[in-house]
Amino acid sequence: MIEQGILLRIENVTKIFRIGGRITGSKLVAVSNANIEMEGSKPEIFALAGESGSGKTTLARMILGLIEPSSGRIIFKGRDINTLKNRKDKLWFKREVQPIFQNPFEAFNPLKKVESYLFETAKNLLLLKTKDEVLENISQAVKAVGMSLEEIKDRYPSEFSGGQLQRLSIARALVAKPSLLIADEPVSMVDASLRMSILNLFRNLNKDHGVSIIYITHDLATAYYVSDRIAIMFRGVIVELGPVDEVLSKPYHPYTQLLLESIPKPDPDRKWERRIKLSDMEVKEYSLVGCKFVTRCPYAKEICKKKEPPFVHVEKGRSVKCFLYSNGTIKISEEV
Numbered sequence: 001m002i003e004q005g006i007l008l009r010i011e012n013v014t015k016i017f018r019i020g021g022r023i024t025g026s027k028l029v030a031v032s033n034a035n036i037e038m039e040g041s042k043p044e045i046f047a048l049a050g051e052s053g054s055g056k057t058t059l060a061r062m063i064l065g066l067i068e069p070s071s072g073r074i075i076f077k078g079r080d081i082n083t084l085k086n087r088k089d090k091l092w093f094k095r096e097v098q099p100i101f102q103n104p105f106e107a108f109n110p111l112k113k114v115e116s117y118l119f120e121t122a123k124n125l126l127l128l129k130t131k132d133e134v135l136e137n138i139s140q141a142v143k144a145v146g147m148s149l150e151e152i153k154d155r156y157p158s159e160f161s162g163g164q165l166q167r168l169s170i171a172r173a174l175v176a177k178p179s180l181l182i183a184d185e186p187v188s189m190v191d192a193s194l195r196m197s198i199l200n201l202f203r204n205l206n207k208d209h210g211v212s213i214i215y216i217t218h219d220l221a222t223a224y225y226v227s228d229r230i231a232i233m234f235r236g237v238i239v240e241l242g243p244v245d246e247v248l249s250k251p252y253h254p255y256t257q258l259l260l261e262s263i264p265k266p267d268p269d270r271k272w273e274r275r276i277k278l279s280d281m282e283v284k285e286y287s288l289v290g291c292k293f294v295t296r297c298p299y300a301k302e303i304c305k306k307k308e309p310p311f312v313h314v315e316k317g318r319s320v321k322c323f324l325y326s327n328g329t330i331k332i333s334e335e336v
């Protein structure tokens, strides 16, 4: 059944990787029971934020259909993306959901003229036949990122700055006229002085062109600047979700509270990084039952070690995965 109005529904999605050999190896739960819903009628920028290794890219790759969930479903415009088998359906999905990668220099072959990528995308994904149709299409895409066809004509990737190249990789994605962009750390390798202009471009694409965007970052300041809603991930688990201004000004989850202690007020001009390499011990803890934050949480109780906390709706649009909260109330529940 087609669900009217829902663009993307991530439904109890889990991804388990096996590390090492079959006998001596272990399992790593990279994403655990993720649930996100984005409406098509209200295109938004949704930030997926969390420290290194929290599962952001793994979730992004599942949404792009590059890897399959171990369990759960990803429904895009009413269709389970892992059931799309024929060429026509796969092509449709490829047009609708486009990736933007972290390193714009890796997105282009240094020996190929930049415009040839745009031509190929228009021909392969939109199946355009005439040169005029292709030119019209790529001209619109390049214009949408603030550049022109004349500027890029006959030029190679090395002739552009990182910021320009990231704009062009966004233009390449726009050629397909997607409904959803998945941008995985799109500004972390762009010069700091150009970062804001790329973030502003995402805002324009969202507001003026109606493109929904999943913005993946470890940087809460840029998430605050650019997005409408945010999900905070910790060790594969979405621990908190809600409107970005509310979550970052009044965080409920003890982990989000801890993160925000390091930045008094999110400020996009201030670089805020929290990249933690997990120790082997911590990686093993991934698969433990109970709350993943239990070893660091100042409020941890016995139940937190034994049971996985529920993901509860505490108020309109806000959810948190913690025993401190009960459905429909933000009061600390008595059993904890």
Ligand SMILES: Nc1ncnc2c1ncn2[C@@H]1O[C@H](COP(=O)(O)OP(=O)(O)OP(=O)(O)O)[C@@H](O)[C@H]1O
Binding pocket: 017, 018, 019, 028, 030, 050, 051, 052, 053, 054, 055, 056, 057, 058, 059, 218
């Ligand atoms: N193909 C894979 N095989 C085994 N483990 C993997 C694989 N891909 C990711 N992982 C593990 O899954 C966990 C989540 O990784 P992921 O790349 O999704 O995190 P991330 O939030 O994107 O981190 P970063 O901010 O560093 O990009 C990590 O522990 C990672 O080592």
Ligand code: SF4
Binding pocket: 253, 254, 255, 291, 292, 293, 294, 297, 298, 299, 300, 301, 304, 309, 321, 322, 323, 324
């Ligand atoms: S469930 Fe328990 S350990 Fe986890 S964040 Fe909440 S209070 Fe802390």
Ligand SMILES: [Mg+2]
Binding pocket: 056, 057, 058, 184
């Ligand atoms: Mg990543």
